[in-house]
Amino acid sequence: MAKAYWVACYRSISNPDALAAYAKLGGPAIIAGGGRFLARRNPSKVYENGVNQRIVIIEFDSVAQAIATHDSAGYQSALKELGNGADREIRIVEGV
Secondary structure, three states, rough: OOEEEEEEEEEEEEEEEHHHHHHHHHHHHHHHOOOOEEEEOOOOOOOOOOOOOOOEEEEEEOHHHHHHHOOHHHHHHHHHHHHEEEEEEEEEOOOO
């Protein structure tokens, strides 16, 4: 079974306090779901119309595990803390 990668791209962060409250709950919920943080910061360099924005990459053992973690009660509580504190998107992609 192929691993899965959860990629979160932040276009902007309007409320750093809400992001901190989200991270306090979200990180443990992701780890409890089997996620392993691979990268969590701004890019070192961007190319080809890339945007210098915060990015988070998390590895899971499967797409189903990544989806279950996102949909879990613990992670959903974290999302409530974030509210409208950041403009971002999350993509879950199967590894090769």
